[in-house]
Amino acid sequence: MGEKISSTKGFTDSVGHSTLSNIASADKFNRWMYETITPFCEGETLEVGGGIGNISQCFLLDDKKLTVTELRDDYCDIVKENLGNHACLNEVISMDIVDPEFDTKYQSYFESFDVVFALNVMEHLEDDLLAISNCKKLLKAGGKLIILVPAFQFLFNSFDRALGHYRRYKKDSLKELFKRNxxxxLHSQYFNFIGTLGWWVSGHVLRKKVVPEGQMKLYNFFVPLIKIIDFFTKRFVGLSVIVVGRKN
Structure with a gap:
């Protein structure tokens, strides 16, 4: 399938919206990502950078209460339009997790959540250490922070540049952000080993800027098999890395 940049010119982030839209069609993949983090999600949960709601809807379909934040107002509007009538959606908040006035603007949300998670957010932020610090302020004592980000700098390619990524991570570098805060x-792992192959070919060889919709649909079909492979590889390698930490 062709890239969809031209069809999303009305959005502030056309490349990001095209990518999220293509990933939205991969229901098995989104469900897999959701099921990977939910063992750590108990109580009041906040999603930082919910995008167009690909993971948000998994929580709501399972009748789990969720508050969603998003930097971009047009993404907030999409989440409200598509998911706003769901009884388990508490609120959709326009929030910049690295806002210079974060303490003033969002103080009413401090120490409100048992879980804060951010999937594919930190790589977009120049000051990821500050972002982790501000996520911590939103957590209750003993609350858990779950972060998923792209893994391995050698995979940095045209996709990363088009999406505005500053970096990719390893388990040690992501854990260091947690420790400095x-x-x-509590937990660390790699995620989605097979995805590294498609990312490399499409981004390094074909130099695409948007994850192809056809590729995502094909990948989605094989997710049950890919999950089995990941069981054996998640300690060592993957397209993404996940770290979970507790606020003491």
């Missing part, structure tokens, strides 16, 4: 690290 005085989190207790």
């Amino acid at each position: 005085k989190f207790e690290v």
Whole structure:
């Protein structure tokens, strides 16, 4: 399938919206990502950078209460339009997790959540250390922070540049951000080993800027098999890395 940049010119982030729209069609993949983090999600949960709601809807379909934040107002509007009538959606908040006036603007949300998670957000932020610090402020004592980001700098390619990524991570570098913010690290793993192959070919060889919709649909079909492979590889390699920490 062709890239969809031209069809999303009305959005502030046309490349990001095209990518999220293509990933939205991969229901098995989104469900897999959701099921990977939900063992750590108990209580009041906040999603930082919910995009167009690909993971948000998984929580709501399972009748789990969720508050969603998003930097872009047009994404907030999409989430409200598509998911706003769901009884388990508490609120959709326009929030910049690295806002210079974060403490003033969002103080009413401080220490309100048992879980804060951000999937594919930190790589977009120049000051990821500050972002982790501000996520911590939103957590209750003993609350958990879950971060998923792209893994391995050698995979950085045209996709990353088009999406505005500053970097990719390894388990050690992501855990270091948690430790510098005085989190207790509870869990770390890599995620989606097979995805590295498609990312490399499409981004390095074909130099695409948007994850192709056809590629996502094909990948989605094989997710049950890919999950089995990931069981054996998640300690060592993957397209993404996940770290979970506890606020003490």
